[in-house]
Every structure is written in C-alpha cells, then in structure tokens.
Amino acid sequence: MGVTIFSPAKINLSLAVTGRRADGFHDLVSVVATLEFGDTLEAWAEAGGPAAHDAGARFRLECDATDVPGDGANLVLRAATLFAAQTGWDGGARFRLTKRIPAGAGLGGGSSNAVAALRALNELSGGRADAAQLAAMAAQLGSDCPLFLQGGPVVMRGRGERIEALPEAAAARLRGRRVLVFKPTFGIATPWAYARLVARGTDYVPAAEAERRLAAWCAGDAPAEDLLANNFEPAAFAKYLALPVLLAALRREFGVAAGMSGSGSACFALLREEQDAAPLVDRIRAAWGPEACVQVTRIASS
C-alpha cells in the first residue's frame, strides 16, 4: 500500500523579523503562501519487524537529487523517526522523493518535505496522530514546518509555530496569483541570514509596526503587490549584489513587483494575469545564466 503526497514550495509575500528571543530564535510576522509548484513524496508501508528500533533500517529514502542528503540528516527521515517515537507506531516505510524545489532558496523545500512525511505516515498508520500532535511534531522539526500543515495563505508568527488563516477577503487577493520564482545558482543558509541580522542590528521591524501594516493591508483592498516587504533583503543584498540588481531591472523593465522569499536566495515576481512570462524568463537567464532555476507558477488556490 502506498500514498503520494504533494509537497509544495512557499513564498513569503511579507516577512518582518521583529526581534531576537531569549531562546536564540527570532520572532517574526510573515504572510506566507504555498505554491502550485513543489516536490512529490511517495511512501510505501513496510514491516517494522525486528528492526523496529533501528530508524535507519525502518525508514528508507530514495531521492533523485544529488544535493539532498539521503541519510538521517534528511528532514523526511527525521520526521519519520519523530512520528514513530511520538505515536508509538511500529511500522516501517520506504520513501521516494522527487525534488523540484531547490535547496538554500527560502522556498521551504526541506520543511515542506518533512510535513509531507508526517502526512504520509499518518495515512499509512491509519491516523495515529491527531491535528494537535501533528502541529507539535511539525514545530519541533523546523520553524517553517507548521505553515505547511495549514495550507493556503497564512500569517505566521512567533518563531513560525503560530499559524493563522488570513481573513477571507485578504486571502482571495493572493489565491491563484501568477508568480515567477527564480533562484541563482548559489543558495543562502538560513542561519547565516539570521546571524547577519544580529550582527547588523538595524534591520529589525518593530512588531507593532509589522502588525499595523498587515492589518491595514487586510482591511483595505490593495493588491498583493502592496504587501511585499522582507527585512532579510538588506543583509542578503549587501553580499549578493546579483539579487538587487536583477530585481531592480525586472521592476524597471517589466513594471512587476518583485522581492526575495524568506532568507533567500530565491526571489519572485508577481505576474499580471495576461502578462507574457517569456521575456522575464529570458531576462533572468541573461543575467544569471542557464543554470538558474526559473519557474512560472501560481499561489495555491486552497
């Protein structure tokens, strides 16, 4: 018996890191949306058997991407081990991960895969975990994991574990929007980006200001374009000049709103419904080369 789970990428339409917490993590206020673009995780139940206590033997992962760890460092296997420990399920599983989301991108690929693994095992085990247990496991696996349990455009707060649906009228302005996602050949490690915020010290957005801005956007009828802001950008742009230069060119030459997702290095542009994406794709490839990852997709509609 097997299950197939779609594991979407996300973009942060807005991201305000508001300050550093006593536990070393950061608080943030972010509007996040999952995309129609993503990975596929397949899982098949296997007997846990005598090897039931050896996670390495119980859960196996095969992946088509060479830059994805296939061992216990992979979030799919970490999620599976946690699921078994938390629910007492003694089965085993074989996973096949088809990767499309690049790593080091700020598109939540690894986090999304971890949540897909939790969902897969919950199905294979006949629903051993309830919604609250799944949420607790997701939060333990990574700050960006809980948002993938909810789906749809959400507001993410705390270190990422407090997820709230956007008010319907606001969510409707995001659902189904065409987006162009593009990532240069280099990635940015999230811990590096947070360390730069700490070192610079000047990029934080006060929580009250972030909440005021979000409430104003939700209450009004401004388009998605007006939401875009990301206070990781100054630190990332100071080092990786290719990012602000291309974003400025796309804004100037095509009149699109564009920004970086999460801690980067992937960026996105909001496309108008009738807009031809091909000239933007050509412009990105001219600047960043043929190896750049470029994807025309949409914000998920559910």
Ligand code: C5P
């Ligand atoms: O939770 P996750 O493993 O994705 O976080 C990776 C690193 O990013 C953390 O170790 C921490 O340094 C930083 N981080 C943070 N505040 C957050 C999320 C991540 O400081 N809200």
